[in-house]
Amino acid sequence: MGRLVLDEPLASELQQVAEADNVSIEIWLRDAIKRARWEARRKKVHSETEWWYSLPISERAAYEGQYVAVVDKQVVDHDSDENTLYVRTRGIFPNKLVLITPADKMREIRVTSFRLVQ
Amino acid sequence: MTYPYELQYVPPLPIIPVQLSLPGDPPRTGLLNAAIDTGADLSIIPVAYLIALEAAPTHQALIKSPFGNPVPVDVYQIDVWIEELAFPGMSVVGNETDEELILGRNLLNKLILLLDGQRGETELFETRPAIRR
Numbered sequence: 723m724g725r726l727v728l729d730e731p732l733a734s735e736l737q738q739v740a741e742a743d744n745v746s747i748e749i750w751l752r753d754a755i756k757r758a759r760w761e762a763r764r765k766k767v768h769s770e771t772e773w774w775y776s777l778p779i780s781e782r783a784a785y786e787g788q789y790v791a792v793v794d795k796q797v798v799d800h801d802s803d804e805n806t807l808y809v810r811t812r813g814i815f816p817n818k819l820v821l822i823t824p825a826d827k828m829r830e831i832r833v834t835s836f837r838l839v840q
Numbered sequence: 841m842t843y844p845y846e847l848q849y850v851p852p853l854p855i856i857p858v859q860l861s862l863p864g865d866p867p868r869t870g871l872l873n874a875a876i877d878t879g880a881d882l883s884i885i886p887v888a889y890l891i892a893l894e895a896a897p898t899h900q901a902l903i904k905s906p907f908g909n910p911v912p913v914d915v916y917q918i919d920v921w922i923e924e925l926a927f928p929g930m931s932v933v934g935n936e937t938d939e940e941l942i943l944g945r946n947l948l949n950k951l952i953l954l955l956d957g958q959r960g961e962t963e964l965f966e967t968r969p970a971i972r973r
Binding site: 753756757759760763764767768771804805808809812819820821822823824828829830831832833834835836837 | 849863877878879880881882884887890891892894896897898899900901902903904905906907910913914915917929931933944
């Protein structure tokens with residue numbers, strides 16, 4: 723890959739933000755790219771989730787008690803075991819983001835512990 | 841394997857050092873102290889570590905506590921390592937507001953642990969020890 727040449731004022735701005743974080747420009751850019759990728763994947767999962775749970779209950783009922791795998795607003799697989807489905811769809815769609823979610827309703831996680839702030 | 845309680849907390853907090861990786865990869869982080877929390881259904885990891893691993897969320901969920909309304913969160917699948925023991929494909933909640941790692945029951949239920957509060961140590965056993973009466 724070739725070199726990337728940046729014009730002013732972008733080059734100075736990049737140097738300033740990297741210095742403020744006490745890292746090199748290369749590390750700052752690498753971290754920024756990772757965060758941008760994470761944001762995009764997150765958005766995609768949220769949009770797939772919204773699509774799945776907006777489907778009529780009658781349509782989702784076909785997968786009752788199971789997990790569904792959704793890619794680009796299409797159900798591509800389903801299974802009663804979440805991890806089995808995760809491993810299988812990763813093999814079929816290694817470069818795609820796959821939503822794996824309970825078919826019936828969004829999972830609820832309980833956290834009953836708490837911590838006192840001193 | 842024995843781990844001292846974290847004394848910066850009052851009362852002291854049982855912790856286990858863990859490492860994290862994407863599924864199927866070797867450990868990709870340094871040792872991170874994780875609190876033992878039997879009150880949490882799932883383990884909870886600050887998103888900074890998940891971003892560094894380039895983990896992608898697998899689904900959204902709602903987290904419920906006794907102190908407020910359910911909050912939407914993202915759930916990821918990663919491998920968690922305790923020394924050379926690997927726990928593959930663990931579901932973890934990404935936490936955007938706190939820096940603490942929490943080991944919830946989805947991982948703790950795979951372990952044999954002794955919380956020795958009197959000594960301030962957590963002991964992890966590979967097989968169940970003989971119980972003295």
